[in-house]
Amino acid sequence: MIDPAPFYMIVIVAALMVGAYRMVHGRAARMVAEFRTETTLPDAQPRHHARLAAALVGLAGVAIYLIGLAARGGDPTLAEDAVWLAAIVLGPAAVTGLCLANVRPDFAARARVEYMAETGLMALALVALLTTVGIVGSLVFEASLFFRNVSVLDFLFGTHWSPQTPIRAGQAGQSGAFGAVPVFAGTFLVTLIAMVVAAPVGLMVAIYLSEYASSRTRAVAKPAIEVLAGIPSVVYGFFALISVGPLIRDAADWLGFGVSAQSALAVGLVMGVMIIPLVSSLSDDVIRAVPQSLRNSSTALGATRSETLKRVVFRSALPGIIGAFLLAISRAIGETMIVVMAASRAATLTGNPFDAVTTVTVQIVALLTGDQVFDSPRTLAAFALGLVLFVITLLLNIGALAVVNRYRVRFE
């Protein structure tokens, strides 16, 4: 089961750190007591020395452990293990000794501790960079493996998508086709429907709640919208699957034409509802940022409230609202669970919202769940799709950010 060694290491290193802290603190405190008559503010000094010692001991212990882990390989002998264990105890002990020797009034322990802490914090901030590098690296690497088998042009502009690869070599009829246009078209259609719902409704919700609603309405509606934002997407997916999809199918049956329960319309509608809170909260921010003086001027010229909102507030907030829409589109494109649960897996190239379509995220999930031979074109195709998804959402985000920033400059 779990290898217990790391836990023992943590305990040993922690014990060494505590020991170093106590020893250095004791020595520094005695020294402070000697110097007490001469200096005025020495009381914090032992703590800084002790913290420095503990930090250095911890670093040394972890470093030796990691080096040992790398050096001793998979199958170490008992003697080797004993040597490394001794190193983990003796190395920090040596560091402690060094620290004890350096407990002097003129040794700037605090500056050193703070330098170490700041470096540590910087390392934490760099995790963000590391994550991005990891995402880009893994997507580009796996996608490049995919594009060795399938040309980029075929992938981006091919109109036939059926990623069944042959199970046996030389099997007929299952060569696998990776033309992603139907997948992109389906994603576009679903996103379009979602935005047709979310853009006007979200915007009007924001305007109505901030400009018109009574405080009582606001007290009910605002939390409701927030609840809408807090519901996990898997719940929306279930809702689309068991309520909205069948309802649209039954309604269409009643009107006399057949519609799949997995129609793009049902999926897009539910996705639109999910995105309403995002649109409304982002637009609320930008509408609030429009200076009151603009509204006042408009009102002073005799404009009604809606005229002010439409012709002054909306127009000056337009860049921010466009930015909000771009972010909403990026969210809709990347949304996974609703479409995985309620949209089709078969790729059909169609613009009809009553047809079942598939999306990029559905295909990624379909390709990566099920049979699990890595490095087959089938699984690698998922990374190619993921790369496209990442690039598109990144461009949308950067675009949104650029628009919003330009707009912010105008008013500040």
Add this chain to the structure above:
Amino acid sequence: MTDAPHEKASIASLAMTRRMHRRRAAETRFRLYGRASVIFSMAALGWLLLSIAATGLSAFTQHWVDLDLDVRAESATDNDRRRLADALAGGFGVQADDAVRQELLALVSASAATDALARNAERSGATLRLTVPVSDQADQYYKGRVDASRPAAQRRLTDRQIAWLDRWADEEQVERRFNRGLFVNPDSRDPERAGLASAILGSVMIVLIAGALALPVGIGAAIYLDGFAPQTGWGGRLTRALEVNINNLAAVPAIVFGLLGLAVFINVFGLARSIPLVGGLVLALRMFPTIVIASRAALRAVPDSLTDSALSLGASRMQAVFNHKVPIAAPAMLTGSIIGMAQALGETAPLLMIGMVAFVTAVPESPLDPATALPVQIFLWSGSAEAAWAERASAAIIVLLAVLMVINGVAIVLRERLQRRRSL
């Protein structure tokens, strides 16, 4: 001619009145659109919650049947299913043939009943009293979800089965109980025995691991960016690039983090699929930008005068930030972090990528055992067409939403309390 000016004025006022009418109508219309939008959103929320409550609430109870089984020792077979079917047939006084046996076995949770039979194997010969859950079909029937008036071909229970079920009900052998199994059982192939134990435990482990990693790192990164990062020169450019990077990372689709986890943690580091450790790592990366952004907002809200006065009294930057700024921003940072963890609890797509869709019938004992998570379990159960699975999935959603509500409530209460105490 004295009327002329008056006439003129009245013509003008007529045009003006028309214009005002139009403008007021536009105003009313605009207001109506706004109201309609709010009503639409709230109606959507209401419909969603109601439809889930309507399908899911009934899953918190389950029907159990008391059976007095005459399990004969001399029964020609060791097959528990067959013995059970024969005993059931005896109870109803019908002749057992293969078709009858099959229909009878479909009435009770056959696996639960045969397990009970096997446990009581040595007691065969006597009348055995068993209390077992009825099958999912029978449960749906007792809950009124099977329309007996429809033609038999359109329902999953035959006329004969419905007659038997009615007889159990008439003889008061059936009892509706709280469905404890929903919380203590792991997943199962039989809806009436499937529970959320493995999923709940898996989710707890995933969120704890993700929180333990993402909270310190995210808060530390936010403190660095807010208090220590260089603002000018090349360092300043790097800082701004890092901030743009974090904002973009927050908007990267969740599924991409799943792909990252698959490529790095599973393929490069060689960790196993379906284990909470990998799920926690992936969700930690996913939570990280959210926590940084929330914590930065909290830190930015602290007035600069506070750190400035500390600095002017001779504190180092580290002391000014950690002793004066962070404690005041802490409640808001905590709230943001808790809300980030609530989001992680509902996250599904990245977990699908790292293989947490496996069918797991064991309760995980450590973060290295295969497990599922609550949202993934919802996804898995919703994939089956039968009504009983939809009922279970809805129940799981109710559990998930209840937990999320509690977490968010705790976050809000904590913020209110701590802020009151820490207020300047």
